[in-house]
Amino acid sequence: VDSKTIAVAGGAGxxxxxxxxxxxxxxxxxxxxxxxxxxxxDNVSRLFSSGRLLLHEHDVLEPFPRGLPRFDEIYNFACxxxxxxxxxxxxxxxxxxxxxxxHCLERxxxxxxxxxxxxxxxxxxxxxxxxxxxxxxSSVDPIGPRACHDEGMRLAETLVSDYAHQNSLDCAxxxxxxxxxxxxxxxxxxxxxxxxxxxxxxxxxxxxxxxDQTCSLCFVDDLTDGVLRLMASSADxxxxxxxxxPHETTLxxxxxxxxxxxxxxxxxVYRLRVTDxxxxxxxxxxxxxxxxxxxxxxxxxxxxxxxxxxARALGVNAAGPRRRPGTVIPFTAxxxxxxxxxxx
Ligand SMILES: NC(=O)c1ccc[n+]([C@@H]2O[C@H](COP(=O)([O-])OP(=O)(O)OC[C@H]3O[C@@H](n4cnc5c(N)ncnc54)[C@H](O)[C@@H]3O)[C@@H](O)[C@H]2O)c1
Numbered sequence: 001v002d003s004k005t006i007a008v009a010g011g012a013g014x015x016x017x018x019x020x021x022x023x024x025x026x027x028x029x030x031x032x033x034x035x036x037x038x039x040x041x042d043n044v045s046r047l048f049s050s051g052r053l054l055l056h057e058h059d060v061l062e063p064f065p066r067g068l069p070r071f072d073e074i075y076n077f078a079c080x081x082x083x084x085x086x087x088x089x090x091x092x093x094x095x096x097x098x099x100x101x102x103h104c105l106e107r108x109x110x111x112x113x114x115x116x117x118x119x120x121x122x123x124x125x126x127x128x129x130x131x132x133x134x135x136x137x138s139s140v141d142p143i144g145p146r147a148c149h150d151e152g153m154r155l156a157e158t159l160v161s162d163y164a165h166q167n168s169l170d171c172a173x174x175x176x177x178x179x180x181x182x183x184x185x186x187x188x189x190x191x192x193x194x195x196x197x198x199x200x201x202x203x204x205x206x207x208x209x210x211x212d213q214t215c216s217l218c219f220v221d222d223l224t225d226g227v228l229r230l231m232a233s234s235a236d237x238x239x240x241x242x243x244x245x246p247h248e249t250t251l252x253x254x255x256x257x258x259x260x261x262x263x264x265x266x267x268x269v270y271r272l273r274v275t276d277x278x279x280x281x282x283x284x285x286x287x288x289x290x291x292x293x294x295x296x297x298x299x300x301x302x303x304x305x306x307x308x309x310x311a312r313a314l315g316v317n318a319a320g321p322r323r324r325p326g327t328v329i330p331f332t333a334x335x336x337x338x339x340x341x342x343x344x
Contacts, residue, residue, distance in 0.1 A: 177244025
């Protein structure tokens with residue numbers, strides 16, 4: 001293996017931890033920089049024994065810490081992704097999106113590293129066409145409740161693309177669509193996580209609307225594969241690439257599958273007010289053409305693996321909503337990040 005030294009900002013989070021694992025397993029030295037605000041030590045702890053993961057507790061609002069090696073590649077996943085988390089301190093969220101990206105750019109420029117920036121479908125605004133069209137943008141409410149994250153993401157893309165152009169920096173931008181899988185936070189507020197948690201806890205599965213709206217969910221192994229292929233390609237910041245699973249399923253079918261896989265006897269309850277973001281389906285023509293990438297893991301298989309992981313994290317019986325006697329569901333423990341000090 002051509003071993004590289006690679007920084008992953010936000011590497012203890014959901015997506016970042018899967019990328020850290022793939023890179024370390026491929027023989028690279030990975031430096032995970034994370035403030036553990038939404039990430040968890042558990043997400044990467046299995047990699048310590050490989051000797052190929054170094055962990056630095058670090059806030060990307062500050063420039064990269066001194067004493068780190070020169071990086072060949074830098075991945076930027078450092079930003080809370082769940083509305084519950086990013087709305088807690090929206091000013092900080094907006095700043096992390098932009099200043100965190102700037103610090104990754106500056107370090108990549110100093111090291112001559114290639115940078116991957118994790119952007120998302122949010123940059124398209126409300127989807128005006130279906131499936132989402134890579135050239136079609138609509139406005140987002142700049143003072144709405146999600147603006148700190150969505151507008152932060154848009155400005156970060158502008159910054160990455162302009163900085164790369166002005167400084168001839170080698171950057172790739174991945175626009176990630178809704179992704180699910182093991183190590184996702186139980187309070188992520190995504191469709192899959194919400195329904196699985198409700199089913200495992202024996203609560204009603206709540207769906208907004210009549211259940212006939214569709215969603216497109218990408219399994220995290222597929223997404224990680226797309227990110228790594230994008231990094232290995234020659235795509236630059238002038239060509240952001242959409243990464244997501246275009247396969248659609250209705251919310252009612254998704255809920256039924258979750259009930260089946262958890263063995264839960266919960267009810268599916270339809271709420272009239274439509275709050276779930278729906279019909280956001282990626283067009284992955286560009287990813288197929290330039291990366292030869294397309295998602296392979298079927299929804300049933302991805303959900304099965306996610307249910308197993310959530311059952312373990314929540315301390316519930318994977319066969320259904322029955323709790324082991326005396327088990328308190330550690331929802332706060334699952335949410336809380338063990339604030340371990342950096343252990344280089
Ligand atoms: N999960 C998805 O479906 C999805 C979809 C589109 C885009 N994205 C984007 O991908 C990125 C990662 O998403 P995720 O789902 O892994 O979220 P996550 O919350 O699980 O991971 C974010 C990680 O960044 C860390 N972090 C946050 N603020 C930091 C700071 N100031 N300094 C250092 N570390 C910090 C957190 O502790 C966590 O480990 C985010 O930018 C998100 O917007 C995710």
